[in-house]
Amino acid sequence: MRLGVNIDHIATLREARKINYPDPLEAIFIVKNAGADQITLHLREDRRHINDDDVRKIIESHQIKINIESSTNKQIIDYLISLKPHSITLVPENRMEVTTEGGLKITDNIKEVVKKIKDSGIKTSLFIDACDDEIQKAKECNTDAIELHTGLFSNLYLILNTNLNLTCNKLDIKNPLQKYQEILKNINDCAKFAKNLGLEVYAGHGLNYQNVGEIVKIDEITELNIGHSIIARAVFCGLENAIKEMLALIKK
Numbered sequence: 329m330r331l332g333v334n335i336d337h338i339a340t341l342r343e344a345r346k347i348n349y350p351d352p353l354e355a356i357f358i359v360k361n362a363g364a365d366q367i368t369l370h371l372r373e374d375r376r377h378i379n380d381d382d383v384r385k386i387i388e389s390h391q392i393k394i395n396i397e398s399s400t401n402k403q404i405i406d407y408l409i410s411l412k413p414h415s416i417t418l419v420p421e422n423r424m425e426v427t428t429e430g431g432l433k434i435t436d437n438i439k440e441v442v443k444k445i446k447d448s449g450i451k452t453s454l455f456i457d458a459c460d461d462e463i464q465k466a467k468e469c470n471t472d473a474i475e476l477h478t479g480l481f482s483n484l485y486l487i488l489n490t491n492l493n494l495t496c497n498k499l500d501i502k503n504p505l506q507k508y509q510e511i512l513k514n515i516n517d518c519a520k521f522a523k524n525l526g527l528e529v530y531a532g533h534g535l536n537y538q539n540v541g542e543i544v545k546i547d548e549i550t551e552l553n554i555g556h557s558i559i560a561r562a563v564f565c566g567l568e569n570a571i572k573e574m575l576a577l578i579k580k
């Protein structure tokens with residue numbers, strides 16, 4: 329299992345003060361030394377954390393594979409293509425959201441953007457919900473990989489195992505345990521379906537030190553992109569230790 333460490337929230341901390349530290353560029357050496365496989369960054373349209381310069385400096389450092397998450401915004405995609413990261417993951421974006429709330433709905437436009445990215449020699453992944461229909465459409469887009477959205481799985485795990493309550497996440501679910509079991513089974517089934525279609529299968533969103541074991545059991549999933557929980561843990565034990573603790577849970 330590969331680990332992509334999403335370091336957006338280092339920039340969130342910088343932007344809390346609108347100054348020039350902490351610098352996400354400093355993190356790449358720590359992430360590499362800790363043994364992670366790639367850095368993931370989300371260049372959002374609203375630039376709420378990572379900015380254009382961060383992306384450029386990190387890609388140009390050539391230290392580790394870089395995966396950039398982006399909407400299909402033409403200016404951003406053209407900028408990313410000019411920088412040639414290892415891979416681009418297309419994600420949906422909504423200006424009002426706290427974080428990426430659901431998977432992409434695949435349209436002809438997404439197919440065209442995938443083609444443009446692949447034609448420039450960059451790998452593509454599509455961040456989608458665990459749903460056979462979207463996986464089939466992803467295959468028709470000719471993407472290299474999909475990343476299954478684990479957000480609802482992760483929120484339900486918290487609701488079932490911690491003091492987080494349903495209303496915190498505005499979830500209206502009668503039987504959270506049953507829903508959790510259904511969602512986990514669905515992620516499992518969809519990972520198999522996608523692998524059988526020849527897609528590489530990744531997962532991410534909301535994964536943490538407690539819930540990641542359930543996803544690691546799914547053999548078809550070969551890469552996890554994890555950000556918030558690792559950066560949160562790093563506050564207490566340092567980034568290198570936080571990454572090593574996660575690697576110990578996911579490497580098999």
Ligand code: PXP
Pocket residue numbers: 334336370397417419427428455475531532533534535553554555556557
């Ligand atoms: N994968 C994708 C496609 C994402 O959009 C995000 C959030 O930016 C993540 C993984 C990481 O999510 P988290 O920060 O909840 O671990």
